[in-house]
């Protein structure tokens with residue numbers, strides 16, 4: 001593997017040749033990789049004839065005219081357009097898209113769910129997706145949806161892609177393999193992955209049953225947040241993002257490709273594996289990231305910063321500093337703040353907060369928010385520590401304390417999140433969630449009290 005710095009400054013070129021070598025490091029790099037020597041044209045994108053009789057095809061993830069366009073050139077056995085049937089609509093009943101506002105479902109309220117039980121039935125990546133919330137509008141490419149996946153079965157001769165957005169995968173149990181047009185990603189809990197809009201893939205179960213969370217981002221792709229005064233290091237470091245090297249299948253078999261497009265699902269038939277990209281180069285590609293490499297920065301003297309300090313990825317909206325989605329990570333860290341209430345404070349937020357627990361105990365909710373579980377605190381809905389967390393943090397000795405064995409996250413969006421019928425009725429909603437604040441008693445007695 002070779003790597004070099006290009007004059008473009010922020011863009012690094014990383015290249016590989018030969019059989020499967022795993023992953024290439026970097027975020028938003030200009031990668032190049034070939035599974036057969038000489039398959040990748042040098043010095044141009046569209047030779048009159050490509051090596052090995054390959055077809056050249058461009059995958060554009062941004063408008064051609066974006067200041068720094070995202071695109072990848074693929075050199076493949078057959079062009080994608082060679083499928084054999086017209087698209088037919090199919091039903092995927094539990095995978096919903098915005099706008100999806102139901103008159104009989106009340107999204108206003110503090111909600112929390114127990115882990116969704118694994119299913120007894122066979123479920124694939126497509127049939128196992130259950131939408132919890134939707135926000136914005138898929139047709140205007142704004143907003144997002146949050147989902148839970150329950151996967152027990154590998155897709156066989158079946159492929160999927162989405163025109164509606166990129167997919168951020170946050171596994172919580174089990175191991176999955178994403179065989180994509182641009183290479184193979186193996187994914188397990190404590191890692192996350194991105195599957196870009198338009199990329200075709202098949203999902204296999206390496207260890208099941210698998211359960212996890214998904215954020216479907218209808219807007220512009222996730223990127224690394226501006227670092228501001230934090231400077232060049234800590235938080236998510238670019239080299240910890242891993243993009244797979246080229247890997248291809250030359251396999252003839254009757255197969256189907258399911259495409260999600262404007263919230264609807266369509267199927268077309270194809271006579272071969274579409275994962276036939278022998279070589280590619282570009283900056284529009286899937287990646288995975290190990291959340292254990294995230295270096296949290298926080299309060300080292302007093303008070304509790306806004307959770308934006310823990311942003312791993314941000315997907316900007318048109319409004320400066322107001323994300324379409326922030327992906328925020330609450331992981332192991334030391335609490336050292338003096339004379340401070342250390343857990344999250346009580347608050348109302350214009351942004352809507354969907355949280356999930358990957359493992360361990362979350363400091364604001366020592367009970368009830370459990371691994372595999374989720375909570376929703378919608379736009380301007382008050383929330384904060386439960387009574388136990390409040391009493392513990394108000395009265396505990398403020399010595400340095402490690403929050404150990406803990407990993408929760410937040411999908412935070414500027415758009416209100418609407419519950420699906422499934423989330424409101426079939427999923428294990430905790431009816432008594434709001435009682436966790438009930439016993440917060442009045443302490444005010446007109447005297448200043450001890451400091």
Ligand SMILES: O=C(O)Cc1cc(O)ccc1O
Pocket residue numbers: 305306307343344345347349353364377383384410
């Ligand atoms: O509500 C939550 O638990 C998430 C959260 C955490 C935090 O440390 C500060 C604000 C916030 O919304």
Ligand SMILES: [Fe+2]
Pocket residue numbers: 347349353377383
């Ligand atoms: Fe919050």
